Amino acid sequence: MPEGKIIKALSGFYYVLDGHQIIQCRGRGVFRKNKITPLVGDSVVYQAENEREGYIMEVYERKNELIRPPIANVDQAILVFSAKEPDFSSILLDRFLVIIESNEINPIICITKMDLLTDEERLKLSDYVNDYRKIGYEITLSSSKTEEGLDKLLPHIKGKISVFAGQSGVGKSSLLNAIKPDLELKTSHISSHLGRGKHTTRHVELIDIENGLVADTPGFSALEFDTLEAEYLSNCFPEMAALRNDCKFRGCLHLNEPKCAVKDAVANEEIPRYRYDHYLQFLQEIKDRKPRY
Structure with a gap:
């Protein structure tokens, strides 16, 4: 049977990339019975009904997986945090880092919207940046508007499967649009009343960028340590x-x-x-x- 990788999951359908073709698949009932939910990033065996449709028959063992966002077999997590609107939060970043570290996924920190900072605010942020770099974390400072730092982020994406994750409204989709303008991903402004962004990304999908696969994921603002001891x-x-x-x-x-x-x-x-x-x-x-x- 043919094999492929799930690059998108939407409304009960799984879109499997096999070479240069994409097959729209459903999961067999055995997955529901065994409580297995196929995830974006899964390597699978599928049975083709025709040139465009089929059924997923088997999900190969995963090297890692995340629950929120739901994705498997990633090489690295690019944690996108804004310098402003919403303001940089070290405790929220540490929550993300703990989840990523506990899943043995390599984290890269990307701080966006640097163009919004004053010189004084940049200096204050640099204290945090220096701390995390001293620990050993890779950090890039970027701006989708001025394209600052994009050249430093691109080498990390090439040849890897990366998940872009972060709080809503930090500019994940804007950053991906700046890297690859023809994506035309939907973006949204921060709510002045709530101080947070809307969820402009509604599903997880792997996108081909710079010979790597990048997942733009729904943003979220809370993380619990459900399984961590x-x-x-x-x-x-x-x-x-x-x-x-x-x-x-x-x-x-x-x-x-x-x-x-x-x-x-x-x-x-x-x-x-x-x-x-x-x-x-x-x-x-x-x-x-x-x-x-």
Whole structure:
């Protein structure tokens, strides 16, 4: 049977790319029975009914997957955050980073709308940028309007499967339109009343850009740590994970334990205080999470 990759999922149909042709497929009932939902990015086996239609018969094992946005087998996540409108949020960025790190996906941070900042605001933002770069994160500063930073972002896209993700209204679709103008993706302005953007992207779809596949995804403003365990959380903070073996106690949660290398690093300003505060907040959320049955 032929094989391909799902590049779009919409209204119960899965669009499978096989070479240069796209087959519109439905999932067989066995998927519903086994509680398997095909995702964009899945490598699948399909049975063709004709040249344009068919059924997905099998979904190959995934190397990773995300729930929101629903996508599988990505090489990297480009986390798009605006410098302004809405204002840059380090705690929201850290939420995204934890989710991406927990799925063992390589994150790249892209801060958009740099053209909206004053010199003073740029200087303030640079403190955060320097912190995240010191941790080891790749960061690009960009503007869809002035095309600042697009040349630095493009090399990351080539030959990779990337998911663009971020809060609504940060300019993901505008950024992709600036990179590839013929996409003509819908965009929306920020609501002055709510201070956030509308969801202009309604579904997940892989788009061919620079010989890579890029997923433009629906934006969202909340992330829960549904499956992440408290003991694993610090592994999603690279600067804390690097000190794991220096703590006195194995399994140290970096709370009240004596001779904790992470707390020492925070005290010595080697780890940003806000990153540690975010870790503590996330840890408490995980501990307060209702048990799953």
